[in-house]
Amino acid sequence: MLYPTIYDTPEHQVLRDQVAKFIAREVEPHAAAWEEQGMVPREVLRRMGEAGLFGLMYESQYGGAEGDALTNLVFAEALSQSTFGGFIITVLVHTDMASPHLHHAGNAAQKDKYLRKVIRGDLITAVGISEPGAGSDVAGIRTQAKRDGDHWVLNGTKLYITNGVHADLYFVAAKTGPGKREVSMFIVEKGTPGFSVGRALKKTGWLSSDTAELVFDNVRIPAANLLGEEGKGFYSVMKNFQTERIALGAMAVGHCQRALELTLDYVRTRQAFGGPLWNQQTIRQRISMLDAKVRAARQFMYHCAWRVDQGHDIVQDVSMLKALTGELVNEVLQACQQFHGGMGYMRETPVERLWRDARVLAIGGGATEVMLEEVAKRY
Known part of the structure; x- marks a missing residue:
């Protein structure tokens, strides 16, 4: 039972009920099989998108609900009433850890190209920050991005990336200058030449989520895929x-x-x-x-x-x-x-x-x- 808080609104309870019904119908009866498969089926994620659950804090012009941080928290807590952590983290990486980079730093052209599909669940997202030698120490990342005319060229490896195997769109952090914090963010689409999943990683828990090593080998991406300001990532x-x-x-x-x-x-x-x-x-x-x-x-x-x-x-x-x-x-x-x-x-x-x-x-x-x-x- 989720006891009321002083911050609750009637809309929050409607959202809790909606998520609870989705979990009871779409998740709990089936997720044991997902644990064996190592992934959440894409059609389940699309149904969440169709239900309006992937765009709670995003702009209405792209299909979002323009909710606040409290609304987003209500969703995350309600989702976490599931007993399947792999399902939960698959969703929360998409809604709260990866796609917010597009929401916060994306320009109009980038949002117009991607955000509607992210909200609908047609594109599932991942964020590439952690590396073999840099987890919580973001300034220690070694993946490099160098400008080459109208492109950036990425080289490096990311590790422990949730949704890394099955995502469609990746937001990747890379060093773009000599300074310790000269990091930029880039949009990388699955299938870009030179970008590959090095290996799928086996974990103790979160078995229905996929976790990967990502490899960037001279990956050329358009200059337009720089996310936000150069060096401010x-x-x-x-x-x-x-x-x-x-x-x-x-x-x-x-x-x-x-x-x-x-x-x-x-x-x-x-x-x-x-x-x-x-x-x-x-x-x-x-x-x-x-x-x-x-x-x-x-x-x-x-x-x-x-x-x-x-x-x-x-x-x-x-x-x-x-x-x-x-x-x-x-x-x-x-x-x-x-x-x-x-x-x-x-x-x-x-x-x-x-x-x-x-x-x-x-x-x-x-x-x-x-x-x-x-x-x-x-x-």
Whole structure:
């Protein structure tokens, strides 16, 4: 159950209900097969686009709803009521991590060419920032882009790219000058000569999402595919990290909520030691404390989104949120799995999948230690 917040509107509840119905109809009955396939079927993503769920914060002239950060958070949290993290991250990379680069930095011609198709789900997006030697350290990327007449030529490798195998459109960060932060963003279409998927990566969790190594070998792209200002891509990436990290916080909170619901149902019916496990004081109290932490984190998460809409600098707040929720989801899932006993270790149970999927939320999008340094240097 998603308890109301002080920021809620009637429209938010309509959106929650719409997402919940989509998950119940289109995702939960089928997603176990997607885990085996290693991807979410394209037709499912198109149906989400057709339902208007891919353009909540984008301009109406391209088919978007022009929603605010709170609306986008409501969507991410509602989506994260699914027990399939691979499905969730496939969608959130498209809506909150990749396509926002086009929304924020794209010019009129670029948006006219791509954004309608992105919103409809005809084009699925990915963002190429992380590399073998540079994850959270964006300034450390080594992929190069050099101007050659009316083109840019890209060379380098990207790693851990979600949607990397099956995306159609990639927003790629590359060094365009000698300065540490002289990074630019580029639009690269699938099928561009020299651009390839080096390999699909196997993961512990998020099994229904595809993750890839991307290789750029003298990839020539038109000069018109420069996204935003040359040399300003570092700051574009930093700005978009706030949207990404709120979405990942919502994913963590959503996992916590579902895990606690599943665990409450289980301990109330599981008979042991002469009665239901719920009769054991230590289990009741542990679940109660975890629920209290999750509710507190959720309120902070909504406050962060509200501050975005108010125009505040929220880097410190969002860094706190990412660190807090990334650690909390692992604490909650560890306990919930424990209370399921041996059943919690079986692949057939949702709590086992949530436990596997939760681990990366303390790593991806900014590891906990990096986030805490972002917090500390702003005191």
